[in-house]
Structure formats: C-alpha cells, structure tokens
C-alpha cells in the first residue's frame with residue numbers, strides 16, 4: 144500500500160523535525176493508532192530521538208510497506224496537518240499520492256513516502272479502519288463522500304449547514320395588499336441617492352431579502368453600503384413590529400466600529416427623512432429610526448463567557464433572548480463559533496450576516512462566509528478559474544417575484560432552477576467609498592480578481608493615494624524602501640505623539656505653577672483622550688508576517704528606534720508615554736480580549752500615573768494599570784490578520800524580502816486584499832513587485848464540506 148524510505152514512526156519524526164508536521168500532529172496520529180489497537184512498537188510514544196531517523200537531504204530507496212498501521216498513521220498525520228492549517232477536513236482526492244507530505248510549493252522535495260493505491264482504493268482502505276465511522280457513528284473519525292473529519296468538526300459542519308438551510312427555508316409572509324412596505328422602501332431608496340435608476344439597486348434588493356427571509360446574508364467589499372442597507376432594513380422591520388434586535392461582531396474593535404457606523408448611518412438617514420415630501424411616511428420612519436439599537440457587543444459577550452470554559456451561557460437549551468441578530472464582519476467567524484452562535488439562536492430568531500466574502504478567512508478552522516457565498520460564483524460548476532469568476536445571484540421564481548413586488552426591481556434574469564440558499568443572499572458590488580478611478584478601489588479589485596495585468600496597470604497609473612516602496616539597497620547598503628517606510632511612519636505617528644507630548648507639557652507647566660498639589664485645579668488638557676486615540680488610529684503598519692526584520696516584530700523595533708531618534712518618544716522603561724500595545728490573550732475579568740489595542744497615556748484624573756487606555760465596544764474608555772495588563776506587545780505594526788474589522792486613514796503594508804516555503808502559504812490574495820481595503824485614503828506598500836503579484840494570485844482554499852452541504856454536488 145505504501146512505499147517508504149524508513150519505518151513510518153521514524154518518518155513522522157522526520158517530518159516533525161522538518162516542520163512539515165507539528166508535535167501535535169504526530170502525537171495525534173500516535174494517539175489514534177493506540178485507539179485503533181495498532182501494534183505496540185508503532186503506537187508507543189517514540190519521542191526519544193531515534194539514531195536512525197534520517198533528516199539528511201539524502202534520498203533513501205523506497206521499500207514496500209503493506210501494513211495498515213503505517214497507512215493509518217500516515218492518514219491521521221495528514222488529517223491533523225490539515226486541521227492545523229485551519230481546514231475542516233482532509234479531502235482524500237487531494238492527497239498527493241506520489242509524495243503525500245510534500246508541500247504544494249515545494250516541488251523538488253525529496254520523496255520518502257508514496258501511496259501505491261488509487262484515490263478510490265485509498266478511500267476504501269480508510270473506511271475499513273476501526274477508528275473511522277460513517278456520519279452519526281460514535282467513532283473518533285468520520286468519513287463522508289471522500290472527506291475525512293474529526294468527529295467534532297463533522298458535527299459542527301453538519302449542524303451549521305442544517306441550521307443555515309433550515310433558516311433559509313423560513314419565509315416571512317408579508318400581506319402586500321395591506322402593507323405600506325413598498326412605499327416605505329421607495330421613500331428610503333430614492334433614485335437620487337443611488338445615482339442611476341436604470342441599473343439594479345442591490346441595496347434595495349438586499350433590504351427586501353432580509354424582509355422576506357429569516358436568514359439574510361448581505362456581503363460586499365468596503366463601502367458598498369452594508370451598514371447603510373442594514374440600518375434601512377432595521378428601520379423597515381421596526382415599522383412592522385416591535386423586535387428585540389442585537390448587533391454583534393467578532394472582536395471588540397469591530398463591534399465598536401459597527402456601533403459608530405450605525406450611529407452615523409442613523410444620523411444621515413434622519414437628515415434624509417426630514418426632507419421627504421410625504422410627511423406622514425416621514426413621521427412613521429423617523430419614529431421607528433429612534434428605536435434602532437446602536438450598541439454592538441462582541442459575540443463572546445452576547446453568548447455569555449463562562450471563565451475557563453469553552454462553553455457559553457447561551458446554547459440550544461438556553462437560547463438567546465432576541466428576535467433578530469445582526470452579525471457584522473461575518474468572515475471572521477470560524478466554524479466552531481458559527482456552530483455555537485446558530486445553536487443559541489431561538490427557534491423564531493432571524494439572522495442577518497454582514498461581511499466581505501473576499502477578506503481573509505477566520506483565524507481558526509473553516510471559511511464559513513466564503514462557503515456560504517460560493518454558490519454565487521458564476522461558472523463555478525466547471526471550476527475553471529474560481530478566483531476570477533464573476534458573482535451572480537441565484538433566486539427562486541417566488542423570490543424574484545416578491546422582490547419585484549416589494550422593490551419594483553426586475554431580477555428575473557437571476558432565476559435559477561436550483562436556488563438552494565440563494566434566496567437568502569445578496570451581494571453589494573458597487574463601492575461608494577472608492578469611487579470611479581480611485582486607486583485603492585482599483586488595486587483592491589485587481590488583486591481580488593488575481594489579475595496581474597490589472598495590478599501592474601494600477602501601479603503604473605501612479606495614483607496619488609498609492610505609494611510603492613521597493614525592497615532595494617541604497618548606496619549606504621540599507622534597504623531604501625524600509626528607510627522610506629520609517630520616515631513616513633515617524634511623520635504619521637508623529638502627529639499622534641505630538642498630541643501626547645503637548646498634554647504632558649500642559650501637565651508639567653501646571654505642576655510648576657502650583658507646587659502644592661492640594662491646590663491643583665483640574666488641568667485643561669489641549670487634547671482629550673478620545674482625540675489622541677483617534678489620532679493614533681489614523682495610521683497603521685500592517686505586516687504580512689509576524690517574525691523577521693519585515694515582520695511585526697522587526698518593524699516594531701525599527702519604528703520604536705526611529706521615533707526615539709526623532710525625540711517623539713522617550714522609551715526608557717517598558718511602559719513609556721505614548722506606547723501603543725496590542726493584547727495577546729483574553730482576560731475576562733478585565734474585559735480585554737486578544738487583539739484589543741490600547742495606548743499608554745497619562746491618566747487625566749491623576750496625571751503622574753500612566754495607564755493603558757482602551758476604547759471598549761460600547762465606545763466607553765477602559766483604563767488599566769500597566770502592571771495588570773495580560774500578555775501584550777508593541778503595536779506600531781500589527782499583522783493583517785489582527786487588523787480585520789478596523790480601518791485607517793493611511794495604511795503601510797509590509798511584505799517580506801525572501802519568503803520561506805512556510806511563509807508563502809500565508810501570502811494569499813485574501814491577505815493582500817484585506818491589507819489594501821483597511822486603507823481609507825492612502826495605501827503604501829513596502830515590497831517587491833514579484834512577491835506582491837505572486838501573493839495576489841494565491842487564493843486561500845480551505846478544505847471543508849460546508850459549501851457542498853449548502854449548495855450540492857456542483858461544489859463537491
């Protein structure tokens with residue numbers, strides 16, 4: 144069955160040493176082998192270094208190995224490797240039989256293992272193992288349609304698919320003859336605002352979608368009007384009935400931004416409504432507008448964290464008390480979290496998912512939002528070029544008809560014989576932020592379509608809002624691009640640090656005037672804490688990598704040094720005035736979570752004391768003594784992953800100079816797209832054209848059966 148250069152247990156160890164497997168992957172395989180009642184000499188822990196383990200780059204002759212134990216260990220190691228890389232399962236057909244442990248990008252890897260079976264024979268062999276069962280079996284591994292799962296992930300995936308399909312099938316009936324809804328919709332979506340009455344107004348259709356379906360998934364890139372649309376549709380829903388609505392996002396930062404966006408959108412809408420010609424309609428809408436909630440919380444807070452437990456207070460048997468849940472930044476929600484969220488939804492609960500399907504997938508397993516949307520990829524059936532295929536809606540006849548009645552929009556061209564969950568989906572494609580020929584929008588689109596010619600053209604056009612810093616040596620032997628990046632960063636963070644320093648000066652001069660602290664009047668500071676935090680959030684350096692000179696670690700050190708030289712910071716101790724920090728673990732007692740960003744500032748109530756200042760999801764300010772902070776690091780630069788759900792006026796994106804094989808796996812088009820779309824007005828990139836272009840062509844693919852469960856055979 145196998146051809147091996149060494150016994151499998153030694154090979155597992157070798158792959159671990161070569162970092163193709165993690166220690167966990169290897170132990171997972173060995174542990175399962177013990178359940179499978181494999182021979183002791185193989186199943187036993189072989190963690191002691193074996194003198195025969197061959198890690199040299201020498202090709203050993205392959206020997207046949209027909210033991211099912213060896214095959215089982217190999218398959219378990221491959222499954223665990225997939226799970227470590229955020230896949231939900233191992234797709235047997237995708238195993239490279241000629242060299243199963245070789246990485247895709249590592250074409251010349253030495254061959255030390257081959258599987259001498261066809262994929263279908265391999266599936267048959269795997270199904271014979273004791274530890275492998277069929278869906279519903281109480282076995283550690285589940286094999287279904289050629290996908291091998293850990294039982295737990297199979298359960299999550301089937302539950303998520305079932306709940307989404309069931310929600311999508313729940314229609315909300317509207318008695319149109321007695322409803323004011325069509326007039327209300329018309330009043331909210333005037334042609335003046337959408338600009339062009341001849342084209343389809345997808346925001347209007349997204350609104351109708353959420354009015355008539357218990358599940359609505361509204362997706363689109365930055366500035367396509369997701370928040371504007373959801374505000375309007377909440378308004379319409381609230382004119383119909385009193386609903387308990389909750390707004391959530393995966394992180395505190397994203398929740399705070401959702402709150403801000405909803406508030407801003409309500410204000411804009413209020414202004415528009417006061418100008419409506421029909422005063423009676425305006426009165427109905429303005430009244431409902433005031434009842435739209437503004438406060439958003441994190442998913443964790445909504446579900447009720449139980450400290451030191453993976454369980455939440457709300458679940459299937461203690462559902463959430465709400466009628467409608469709006470989840471923003473849904474692309475960040477991983478498979479286990481989506482399962483927990485859907486299980487906690489009450490039976491009558493409606494769900495609206497908002498997000499950008501093209502952004503980075505969740506940090507943990509799965510790519511739930513992308514899997515939900517994949518059925519809208521036109522031409523997906525032949526899978527020729529999924530990255531660049533266009534999106535196309537997929538409606539049932541009844542849905543198209545109802546949309547027509549509610550909005551006056553004709554979507555009959557999108558009627559599909561097998562709409563599946565398509566009736567619940569609506570994609571907004573027109574960005575109102577990056578208008579026409581704005582460079583950031585054009586670059587984001589070109590990357591999204593993995594279109595190298597278009598990427599080159601956008602850079603050639605020399606848009607004012609796009610700047611390229613090349614990794615190249617200058618006469619002094621320094622990296623010229625990096626020097627430019629550091630100069631820009633000193634200038635950009637300089638504005639924030641000048642405010643911090645101006646406050647310090649004000650405090651010092653006050654202290655000099657009043658030597659008796661008892662007599663100190665409250666100090667009038669030139670800049671409020673909020674203004675300082677807003678100033679810091681104007682600019683951010685986003686790195687593709689964590690480690691190395693051009694990773695978060697190296698860039699943070701370099702920026703700190705440059706700011707010191709510019710005398711903008713006086714970084715003597717660990718906690719110096721103005722140091723930005725990012726939290727790296729959850730502290731439920733303090734209410735701080737992984738990814739929260741804080742600034743070390745003087746406490747306005749007690750200026751002699753430095754405190755870490757955080758803006759919470761509800762917009763309030765949390766001050767924490769530095770000594771009490773959970774693990775954290777400096778945050779002039781952060782990873783693109785951690786920047787999801789945030790936006791900055793200016794963004795610098797840093798690519799590595801010579802990525803390793805492992806680093807190449809992280810350099811994907813979703814990463815580049817996410818970095819670009821964090822920038823509102825200026826995008827700077829430090830890199831090399833070939834790395835930028837190659838990364839833009841690498842689409843993330845997460846093995847999962849969710850798309851197939853939701854959309855059927857064409858996504859198999």
Ligand SMILES: Nc1ncnc2c1ncn2[C@@H]1O[C@H](COP(=O)(O)OP(=O)(O)OP(=O)(O)O)[C@@H](O)[C@H]1O
Nearest residue numbers: 336337364365366367368369370371372404575576
């Ligand atoms: N139909 C429209 N016509 C004109 N401007 C619009 C329209 N829809 C939204 N906008 C404007 O576009 C901007 C972005 O809208 P909005 O915040 O709703 O987008 P979003 O998709 O939620 O963005 P983000 O990706 O930042 O969450 C806002 O200034 C909004 O007023």
